[in-house]
Amino acid sequence: xxxxxxxxxxxxxxxxxxxxxxxxxxxxxxxxxxxxxxxxxxxxxxxxxxxxxxxxxxxxxxxxxxxxxxxxxxxxxxxxxxxxxxxxxxxxxxxxxxxxxxxxxxxxxxxxxxxxxxxxxxxxxxxxxxxxxxxxxxxxxxxxxxxxxxxxxxxxxxxxxxxxxxxxxxxxxxxxxxxxxxxxxxxxxxxxxxxxxxxxxxxxxxxxxxxxxxxxxxxxxxxxxxxxxxxxxxxxxxxxxxxxxxxxxxxxxxxxxxxxxxxxxxxxxxxxxxxxxxxxxxxxxxxxxxxxxxxxxxxxxxxxxxxxxxxxxxxxxxxxxxxxxxxxxxxxxxxxxxxxxxxxxxxxxxxxxxxxxxxxxxxxxxxxxxxxxxxxxxxxxxxxxx
Numbered sequence: 352x353x354x355x356x357x358x359x360x361x362x363x364x365x366x367x368x369x370x371x372x373x374x375x376x377x378x379x380x381x382x383x384x385x386x387x388x389x390x391x392x393x394x395x396x397x398x399x400x401x402x403x404x405x406x407x408x409x410x411x412x413x414x415x416x417x418x419x420x421x422x423x424x425x426x427x428x429x430x431x432x433x434x435x436x437x438x439x440x441x442x443x444x445x446x447x448x449x450x451x452x453x454x455x456x457x458x459x460x461x462x463x464x465x466x467x468x469x470x471x472x473x474x475x476x477x478x479x480x481x482x483x484x485x486x487x488x489x490x491x492x493x494x495x496x497x498x499x500x501x502x503x504x505x506x507x508x509x510x511x512x513x514x515x516x517x518x519x520x521x522x523x524x525x526x527x528x529x530x531x532x533x534x535x536x537x538x539x540x541x542x543x544x545x546x547x548x549x550x551x552x553x554x555x556x557x558x559x560x561x562x563x564x565x566x567x568x569x570x571x572x573x574x575x576x577x578x579x580x581x582x583x584x585x586x587x588x589x590x591x592x593x594x595x596x597x598x599x600x601x602x603x604x605x606x607x608x609x610x611x612x613x614x615x616x617x618x619x620x621x622x623x624x625x626x627x628x629x630x631x632x633x634x635x636x637x638x639x640x641x642x643x644x645x646x647x648x649x650x651x652x653x654x655x656x657x658x659x660x661x662x663x664x665x666x667x668x669x670x671x672x673x674x675x676x677x678x679x680x681x682x683x684x685x686x687x688x689x690x691x692x693x694x695x696x697x698x699x700x701x702x703x704x705x706x707x708x709x710x711x712x713x714x715x716x717x718x719x720x721x722x723x724x725x726x727x728x729x730x731x732x733x734x735x736x737x
Contacts (some may be wrong), residue, residue, distance in 0.1 A: 356674045360496050360524050360650040362546040362553055363694035365603075366610055369551055372603040386590040392601055393587075395608030396557055399526060399549070399616065402533045404559040407583040410597045413523035413544030415561045416556035418446055419578035420490075420519050420540050423506055424564060424571035427451040430486040432516070433556040434465050434507070438497035438680045439521060441635045443490035445665050450573050455486055461683060462496050462652075464645035465491070467506040474510075478530065487567065489518045491669050494525030497680040499527045499643035499652030499689060508537035517564045521549060527611070527694050528623040528649035539564040545600060548619075548649070550607045550694040554597045569617050622735065623648040626692035629731040637712070637719055637729035642687045650677075661685040667711045674707040698734055 357364050365373075378385055389408075389465040399405050409415055421443075425431060429452050431444045436459030447454040457473075459465050489511050496499050499667045504520055511518045517539035522531055526541075527548025533541050538561075545555035560568070560580060568580050582593040611619055626647040631641060634653050642652035655661035665678040690704050705724040712719045 353673045356700070358691050358696075359675055359677045360547065360689060360691040361544070363548070363550060363691060364696065364700075365552070366550055366607065366695045367604045368606045368610060372606040373552075373599055375599070375602060377598055377657045378602075380596050381591075384424060384594060385601075385634065385670060386606055388601060389592070390590040392605050392608060395612065396603070397559070399608070399611060400522075400533060400543065400557075400559050401616070402559045403532065405543075405565070405584060405587070406557060406559040408592065408596070408601075409556045409558070409578065410554060410594070410600075411556045411578075413521070413542060413556045413577065414442065416517075416542045416544070416558045417442065417521060419556075419558060420488075420542060421431055421446045421450055421452065422573040422575040423478060423490050423571055423580040424517060424519070424540070424567045425450070425452050425688075426570070427643065429453070429488075432457065432486045432489040434489070434491040434502065435459060436463060436465065436498065437461060437492070437495035439495055439523075440492050441685055443492075443521070447490070452573075460602060462500065462642045462644055464500050464643075465502045465507065469511055470507075471510055477712070486516050489516050491518065491520050492521040492525075493520050493531055494529050494647040495651045496524040496650065496689075497577065497683065498687075499641075499646055501525060501643075501645055501647035501649075503530060503645075504538060504645075505536045512537035512707075517561070518705050520562075524649045524693065525647060527616075527619055528627075529647055530620060533559060535650070540677055545604065548623075548694050549604065550610070551600055551603045555604065556599045557598075561736055565601065570694070575696065584597070588713050618736075620648075622697070623692065625731065625735045626696060626698075627651060629701050629728045629735075630690055630692055630704065631670075632731055633701070633724040633728035634708075637705075637709065637724040642683075642706055650688045650689050650691045652687050656717055659712065659715050661688055663710075664688060664711050664715055667714055668707050671714075672710060674703060676707075677702065698735055701728050701732060
């Protein structure tokens with residue numbers, strides 16, 4: 352018999368309470384009982400997002416809410432500043448191009464974080480960026496899941512706050528792991544998804560929208576129907592959605608949000624910081640190199656050591672040891688592997704991850720001393736409150 356361990360940055364493991372909730376009999380979504388549940392869930396999402404802005408829920412993956420942000424804020428021919436430093440930053444560019452919006456791309460090398468001071472200097476020199484109204488939106492990513500980088504959204508918000516443009520942040524993998532204070536930092540739209548730090552299966556997405564962003568929503572001229580923010584805001588007056596919600600996922604989300612509230616958001620963030628610190632320190636203890644220069648607390652991206660086949664390593668852990676981590680994406684395939692410490696995870700998930708990596712490296716003939724990484728991780732994790 353073999354036990355399976357899921358240590359990917361989405362989907363993440365489900366708490367037992369969430370699994371049990373998914374097995375409950377389904378309820379009808381146009382009833383007082385569902386509306387009460389929906390109202391409670393939205394309040395819980397605002398708690399995790401740390402915002403008082405209007406917050407909407409969609410039946411889709413997080414990419415659906417990303418697309419919704421583009422079509423609800425912009426018009427054909429508009430320009431948008433895109434912070435691109437990985438597969439998900441690049442997704443903002445692809446969405447803009449799909450709808451005839453011109454992306455003004457700020458290229459950030461893979462593994463690096465946005466240099467806000469460099470962007471400030473560029474905005475003073477580049478005529479497209481300097482001209483008032485030169486771009487209507489800034490699209491950024493909190494935790495770039497493909498590289499393990501967390502961007503400095505607070506500094507970016509301070510740079511953008513006095514401009515007419517709105518700041519839109521993909522927090523799909525960063526939510527609940529990396530600090531984000533939209534109302535304080537000037538983030539106008541926050542995008543989130545269900546299968547990461549919210550600890551339920553894929554299928555729900557969320558968007559919070561500030562008053563500044565709503566002014567653009569009313570003027571936007573891109574085609575929209577299913578993801579029309581105006582429909583969702585109207586439906587919120589009756590604690591409802593304009594289209595059929597994923598009822599069982601909402602029921603499960605209510606359980607997950609109760610767990611997060613019980614732990615307390617500050618403690619949730621602290622737990623993620625400690626798990627990330629233990630993982631990164633253990634990786635260095637094995638003589639391996641981190642890929643991200645400003646690492647996220649949601650996951651750790653590691654450079655595959657010379658002479659090791661990265662794809663084989665990930666495959667061996669999954670197929671022989673029952674430990675599923677993530678490989679690299681796009682041009683980083685085979686060059687990095689990624690260990691999540693996100694959502695329903697605690698000390699021994701990290702011990703399992705590091706032990707499996709040690710065993711996998713040994714299997715692939717890489718010189719490693721078993722237990723070195725585990726020992727280092729244990730020294731840090733022993734300080735994590737029970």
